[in-house]
Amino acid sequence: MSDVCAGSLCAAMQEKTSRHPCYAADAQHKYARIHLPVAPRCNIQCNYCNRKFDCVNESRPGVTSEVLTPELAKDKFIWVKEKIENLSVVGIAGPGDALADWPLTKATIEAIQAVDSDIIFCLSTNGLLLPDYAPDIVALGLRHVTVTVNTLDAKIGAKIYKFVSYRGQTYVGVAAANLLLANQLEGIEYLVKHGVLVKINIVMIKGLNADGIPAVVKKVKELGVFVTNIMPLIPAPGSAFEQRPQTSMKELNALRNICELDIRQMRHCQQCRADAVGLLKEDRSQEFRMCNSVPACAATKSLTPRIYRIAVTTKHGNLVDQHFGHASQFHIYQGAGREFQLFETRQVEQYCTGMAECDGETEQRRDKIVETLQDCDAILTMRIGYHAKEVFRASGIHIEEYCDTVESGLQYAAGKVAELPLRPASGYK
Incomplete structure (x- = not known):
């Protein structure tokens, strides 16, 4: 594959990454992205997560105003591309997990690739199914993947994750955290070795995983990760962590400064919705709701088919x-x-x-x-x-x-x- 480079980024990868607003800080003011909510399922339950599918006033991961089929997602991409000329990235970040609904995610990517071969694709995942689908990701030509890794300590992971559902079995506690981490590290290593730029998201939870985040950063650096993104906990109402204090920007940046000695830090993350559209700081998702504006949807009661x-x-x-x-x-x-x-x-x-x-x-x-x-x-x-x-x-x-x-x-x-x-x-x- 032409985009895969040994040892350093090749020219094609550099050019694409320079147009990715999450991977290149300078791109956030020049290029827009669209998140397509085609993957509603999730296979783990994080204690900081409470996803509401129709919450128009919230901007955080897991929130969306609609769930699309792959065909509707392609139609939405074409619509947005016509209106936003600087659209450069298609992201799939749920609203569940991109790999938990892999057939839908894959079908969406293939449908859009058929109409635009130059668009950049980016997936976000918890990493549980990376060992299963990393080869497919590479074969599809995807070169940007984000994996959320919150801790290397299974005892802390047991407090972050309520359960993990894997291959028909439900795991809890330390067993769940160990399984998740092992799959994350295996999948990350495979992607990096096959030319994929991996970004690691880490949710900073005061009093729980904050002290162990530098160890996470060092570990993923060993695997060849491109950049890490330490994000503040958003105490979502209805989640198990809704009473936990939100991390301050002072605390967050102090930790980023420490970790930047090991690896590049992303400092401009907006913790976007699963249906975000536009520049990072100018979300236009409500302007581009399929159920409001696409003629094909106007006559239907259920405007986006549910899976x-x-x-x-x-x-x-x-x-x-x-x-x-x-x-x-x-x-x-x-x-x-x-x-x-x-x-x-x-x-x-x-x-x-x-x-x-x-x-x-x-x-x-x-x-x-x-x-x-x-x-x-x-x-x-x-x-x-x-x-x-x-x-x-x-x-x-x-x-x-x-x-x-x-x-x-x-x-x-x-x-x-x-x-x-x-x-x-x-x-x-």
Whole structure:
């Protein structure tokens, strides 16, 4: 690939990076970016995160006024490009994680590459799935990736991350933090070795990870990272850290000064929304909402198709023919309401094996299943007990009892979820 350089940036990489407002400080006043919110899912729960999908007055990561399909994202890019001539970067930063919804992220990139081969792409990720998708990132020609790495200490990580969901299993505590860090470092190393410029975001949390941030910076420097971006904690209302004090600019810059002895520091980050448009300090996202301005959207009630993830209990894969309590695995489907694809299968400890046991101490197993399915909008099952149903509903997951084919059941459940308000920020959000 022509953009990959050994040892130093080649001319093509230098030119592109000079037009990237996050990677080049001088570019922030000259070039605009667009963040396309096509990846709503997330596979970890950070205690500082509470993402609201329609919060027009907030500017912080994870906030967006719309979630787009890849096709609508391409249309929005074309629209914005016509209006903003200095648009140079397409970023995908969620509103969940770019890799947690990789098929949607990849389809968006390929659609835009087909209409503009010169645009710069940039991904933001927590890094959990980097070992899986780093080769795809390189193959697509992406040369700018941001990874959030908050600590090298698993005990501190256990306090930052509520849980990590990986390959159908939910991890908590030190195990979750160790898994996340190992995958982050493996993925970062691969990207750097294949010519990708990696920027590391670090959320500075007073009294928790601040003292360990210089160690993070030194470690990623060893891996060949391009720049680090130490950001202040934004105590988001509704998050576990909403009562924690916000880091002052004086404290932030003092830490940046220390870390700058090891590696370049980004000092102009705006902690942008997932649908940001324009210059870094002149966000025009509300001006370019698809649901307000694109004629194709005007006649529709649901202006941006929602992507659903639905867990199904099934014995043989074709029918919804299994009781929730008897399921030892859930088939996870993802789609836009009419067409669904099997996303993955997740193993769980069976909730109950008979009426006697179901009346006993099963809360712990039930709560574990709730954690495992937190990224799902609904559960499609033949039968489920009242108490279990109420627990899932309280966690924001819709329950639909159904006895027919999986295909028709998915469409039916999606229709029911579509009648509900957008799910509040919780679990995977």
